[in-house]
Amino acid sequence: MAIPKHSFIAWIISNEALMLKQKLFKLYINPDDLCCICLSQTETHLHLFTECVYSQQILQLIGNWLIADFSSPSILASIASKRWSKLRKQVCTITILAAWYQIWSQRSEARINGQVQRVVCVFNSIKAIISQCFHSCKPEVISYKDTCCLSRVQLV
Numbered sequence: 194m195a196i197p198k199h200s201f202i203a204w205i206i207s208n209e210a211l212m213l214k215q216k217l218f219k220l221y222i223n224p225d226d227l228c229c230i231c232l233s234q235t236e237t238h239l240h241l242f243t244e245c246v247y248s249q250q251i252l253q254l255i256g257n258w259l260i261a262d263f264s265s266p267s268i269l270a271s272i273a274s275k276r277w278s279k280l281r282k283q284v285c286t287i288t289i290l291a292a293w294y295q296i297w298s299q300r301s302e303a304r305i306n307g308q309v310q311r312v313v314c315v316f317n318s319i320k321a322i323i324s325q326c327f328h329s330c331k332p333e334v335i336s337y338k339d340t341c342c343l344s345r346v347q348l349v
């Protein structure tokens with residue numbers, strides 16, 4: 194169900210291969226190593242995608258929406274270890290991938306233009322993307338339990 198560009202960015206993130214400011218600072222390319230969004234911590238993969246207050250707010254809203262806790266630093270492993278249905282794990286995973294893509298996009302906006310979208314706007318974009326993804330790829334048969342779960346988040 195995942196959008197290819199989201200999967201690609203997630204793969205780069207999981208390999209910690211993005212050229213974030215910590216790396217650029219160490220290479221003497223950037224004069225500081227502060228996070229482009231919060232400007233208060235060193236910009237590492239862990240900080241940008243899990244610890245930054247901006248990312249935490251987005252992950253909190255997504256967690257509230259999907260009735261899940263996404264506060265773990267290893268979110269995808271955490272989702273995989275849950276005793277959820279395969280469909281629920283898929284929805285949570287594609288949502289996290291979409292969130293990471295949006296955080297990366299907002300980080301780029303912050304670096305180039307010095308501004309980011311409000312957290313609620315990013316969250317609404319993620320919800321719209323996931324709804325579109327889900328409806329274009331949803332299975333023909335959805336269990337009663339999944340129907341109950343997904344109807345709470347207005348996906349079915």
Ligand SMILES: [Zn+2]
Pocket residue numbers: 228229230231232233234240241244245246247
């Ligand atoms: Zn930050």
